[in-house]
Amino acid sequence: MPSSRRPVNRVLFSLSLLALALLWGLDTGTVVPNRIMPGTGHGPVDGIGIGLALAISLGLAGVALLALLPSAPRDAFITVLLTALLVSVPFLLDHFITRKMADAGPYARAGIGAGLWCLLFLLVLMLGESLKYARWRRLWQPLILVITLGAWGLAVSQGRLDALALVREFQARPGPFMEALSAHLLLAIGSVLVSLLIGFLLAVSGLHRPRWRSLVLNTVSFLQTIPSLALFGLLIAPLSLLVDAVPALKAFGISGIGWAPAFLALVAYSLLPMVRNTHVALTGVASDVLDAAQAMGMNGWQRFVQVRLPLAMPVVLEGIRITTIQAIGLTAVAALVGAGGFGTFIFQGLGQAAMDLVMLGALPTIALALIADTVFGGLTRWLAPPGQEPTR
């Protein structure tokens, strides 16, 4: 950072005050007598004890005060403090469980209270804000992700959170959870890879053919306007007909429902961001550079591979990042046509009015999206042409 004096960070200041207010105003945890009954909430003092509640409040107040400081190193302190708070959440829950679950019934389970959800959400939001100014953002982000997921993983694996409704739901179906994970990943990654291949070829083929290009862009834009559920549904009938006509396809697991329609729909949805970003990236390369390349004797292939593609790479990767995050989200809906994935839990949970099961599907989906964002962020930085780096 060029200057060591910094303006007051109003966003961080207000968010940490909000987090404080919500922590004290809402329930920290709930105790539910069984899976579908509403539970009783417990505030911070009752739930985790006055000492821990004050410690967390002190941390949040610290963030608020640091945000007012005009010096540069404050960003690093804030980031560390926020990470520490984020890591403490599973252990707060552990504490809550030890205090409240000892004398609850055998079917009782603990729930994360609204106050703690808000705290989690606001902490992630604040981390995003503080990382905007951090010097080594691309290093911090994966580090924090690993530490936070590690803390949760540790708490769960030691059995400290066994009483938590979410963990109960997981322990009831560890096999299906892993299946859902692999189905989700396969569908999302597979459709992104296929759409990358098709999208790249479409974008390149439209480079010097304006009419073909507008046809392609209009078609993929149209695909995007079809509601996702409708597209999944629309594909069932033609695929069933196809399998009836060519029974050999069944051997590959293709049928009217299941992964095949989901995969096709996901590829169709992924095409728009892929084609558009690749197209913008390839045409965004400065024309004088391409002109110079031609005038100095490069042939078309050399111009494309040595000049256009490397200069377009950051925007192409940005397109893949957006497409991947979108595909991870859409794959959850694909469960409706029997494609598997985390959406299975969400729709099962909705059907059984078991919100914790919904969470078991929703939270990993969010986690996957965050991981994809981090991975591609790093990849973009790593693969970016060196001349494009911002100078620091």
Next chain:
Amino acid sequence: MIELQDLSCQFGESRAVDRINLTINTGELCVLVGRSGCGKSTTLRLINRLIPRSSGQIRIDDQDVEQFDARQLRLGMGYAIQGTGLFPHWTVARNIAMVPRLLGWSRQRIDTRIRELLELFDLDPATAARYPHQLSGGQAQRVGVARSLAADPPILLMDEPFGALDAITREALQNEMLRIQSTLRKTVVFVTHDIDEALKLGDRIAVMDQGQILQHDTPSTLLREPASEFVDRLFGTGDRGLKLASLYPVSTVMTPTKDAVSTSMTTIPHDESVRQALSLMVWHDTHALTVMDDRREPIGVVRWDQLAGGDRNA
């Protein structure tokens, strides 16, 4: 030698270049000058076949350019443009190495050449490892010109290469261009809209308007004997004398003498222009200047009444 014969280039209805004839001798710096849209850049791009011609001929050393493979033709011509056209994702060294690499030079030969060129353009050897965005405008443009000279092509095409620079940097680069051209003697086609730049750099200047060449002559002839009213107006009417005076060094009008110091206290380097001598006389309120050589030794005297007629002495 580059010869354009009855060369035309048609875009739809309009003729960007209209039956022009132009001969550029080997080792000559020819400036194409005119307002924007006059066809000067198109003419340049016709020469290396970036734009196909509609009719006429382009001959290089008596060979029609259509006989060459377009890429081979371009590899044999240096090319520098406004805004450098440097590849932002390559270092300075890689940028300069571009054509030699396409020609398949050995690594060692390329490295030697890069060092030579950086030295020629007065650039720090450390520049080689930098990226274009880390350079100043003047440095980047020097690299751009250095890149066009990388494979030592006999012909250099330059399209307003100094157009985007500030006045001071532009003048520095023009001087460098003159210095380098005086030793390398390339055949240069230089496009600009800046009349002063044209007068300063050109051995001969082709004035273009509406796709046609109105006059092709030396700078002093263009100033003294404009062939048309357009050329007359283009070269300015009020300060034409000053433009003419800036074409010649004081050494062409001075009286050589050994003991010049006694004549005048005000001095002028021998390679400064007559225009500069006039300016110094007006400023110092004197009628004579002592002319100094490169070692700052007096070599002559230039007086007020000698300033005219430098172009006839040259």
